[in-house]
Amino acid sequence: MDAATSLKKKLALPLIVALIFILLFNVNLPNNNNKSIPKPSGPAGVCSLGVSEQTITPLKNTKHLLVSAYVDQRVKDLDIRIIGIFKRDSIQPLHCVFCCTNVLSKTTPATILQHSDHFGFPFTTTDVMCQIPQNCKATRVTLLTTPDKESASDSTWLPIRNQKSDRQKEENMKFDFTVCISNLFGDYNNVLQFAETLEMYRLLGVNRVVIYNTSCGPELDRLLQNYSQEGFVEMVPWPIDKHLNPSRGWLHSEHGGDVHYFGQLTTLNECIYRSMERSRYVLLNDIDEIIMPYQHKDLMSLMNTLQNQNPNTGVFLIENHTYPKKTFNQNKWGPLPQWNGVPGFDIMVHIYREEPNRNIYHPHKLIVQPRAVQQTSVHDVLMMSATKFKVPPDVCRIIHSPIRTPTDPPLDRLHVDTRLWDFKDKLLPNVIKVLRRAELLRSETQN
Structure with a gap:
């Protein structure tokens, strides 16, 4: 073998290795003009x-x-x-x-x-x-x-x-009912009421609960993360306090700030459009409120009746009824479970209903067909393409169990209402199950 042939063999292997390296790792070799390869530019680059x-x-x-x-x-x-x-x-x-x-x-x-x-x-x-x-x-x-x-x-x-065709919209209408909870903020940590309310809605036929979350307490956050993983709750981050000075009240002259109640009006409207192509009905209310049918076993039975009676209606106004916290004789009404160590209070003990004063403005909350609504406020719709109907309170009313009430009426002015107890045989075990799953029950309450 001559020297030239020997040299070619020695150089061949390194050249092959170098070529493989270039192909595998996309090494850019400089060209003869020493110009770099241009990057995409223009409108297509802007859009991306x-x-x-x-x-x-x-x-x-x-x-x-x-x-x-x-x-x-x-x-x-x-x-x-x-x-x-x-x-x-x-x-x-x-x-x-x-x-x-x-x-x-x-x-x-x-x-x-x-x-x-x-x-x-x-x-x-x-x-x-x-x-x-x-x-x-x-x-x-x-x-x-x-x-x-x-x-x-x-x-x-x-x-x-x-972005869907009309046929796709009907095919993708996978929820009957979505509940829109406008805002969580501050250190709100009422875990027990939250769990009871969500499980009550599940029994009433709600498929999805959308919650706009600015902040909440650690135990409530753990509960909501558990619901999110399950798919029942959709958490929407709402960092309004990073952009504006949000008010904790509803009237600027009294509460100050940049925007009403942490942007509640915006989240309610956003939730309607978020739900428009996937839910037949949307409930617009707060987490301390349950829209409760009184003559029907669940929300679908209620809405089937209301729609048959009011075929052109797309907005249903539900009257608010407050249930202040009052002690009651458990020997008379029967024992309820003790929730040791769980933050918040038990709405099952809120059985005294305050009759609203209908001589002054009295607020309602809403059940809407989302496609019938263009703009909404908290207690009424601003723009719509359908009629609206005030539902009689003996058919459906809001069970509103606030943390505190502005007045403290005596018992003789209140009405006993144990509608929630009609569901307790299913509700209470479900609440225990979800609290245990989120590791929010003490060991002695798990027995």
Whole structure:
């Protein structure tokens, strides 16, 4: 073998190894002109960046906040509804721009609709309506303060939800009832009432409970995480206190702050649109309230009757009844379980009902068909496409068991109401089971 042949054999193996290394690890070799490989740029690159993963997204160059975007073809020529929280004295023209299969659309003017209920607070729930340009299969949307779409390069995009055909909407209507709990905040830790209320709703036929959570106590957080893993509860992070000074009250002149009751109005509206294509009915109420049928075994039986009697109705108003905490003679009414070590109180002992004063304004809560509602407040609907009906309290009423009540009426002015006890043979074992699963029961209560 000559020297040249020997040298070729010695070099062949290292060259093969180097080639394999380049192919496997995608090593970029410099070309003869010493130019780097260009990165994708232009509209397609813009569309692929900056999609918000937050539930509250600041809108650039404004004092406003964006929450979510939904398809809404009920408003003529305005296809997309963006739910936000806007500062009322700083409204300016806005422009919509879409990602159309990863390509920027032209801008279209936005229509801004402030909700009429804001209770005097500087910030209010606001809908921004956008029209999708023709031949645009939109997947994301953002808002601009100028009609120049090039300024979208550093904007944050919202994914567009509820994009389904009518047939798909019917096929995906997998829930009969969704309960929307507007806000948890502070150190609220009423575990026992929460567990009893959720298990009561399960017995009444509720399929999903959506909770907007700013903060809560550690034991309640453990309970809710357990419900979330099971799939019965959907937790929506709601860090409103990171963006505004939220009020703990409902009236700005009395309570101050930037926005009503930790953004309660916004979360109720957001929950309606979140549930619009997946739930036949939505219940809008607080966690210390149970919308309870009195002549039917569950909510579906109730709604079948109400809809047959009121076929064009999409909003049902349920009267609030307060059940203040009063001691009662357990020897007379029978023993109830002791919940040693569980934070909160037992709503099963709230059997005394206060009759509302109907000579003054008396609040209701709502059961709605979500597709019939465009805007809602706490106690009534602001915009809808159907009629509404006040349900007689002997048919259905709210069992409202607050932590405290503004008045303390004597027993002779209260009515005994043990409707919850009709369910206790199933309710109490279910509550024990869920508390034990979340490791919130003391060992002596597990026997």
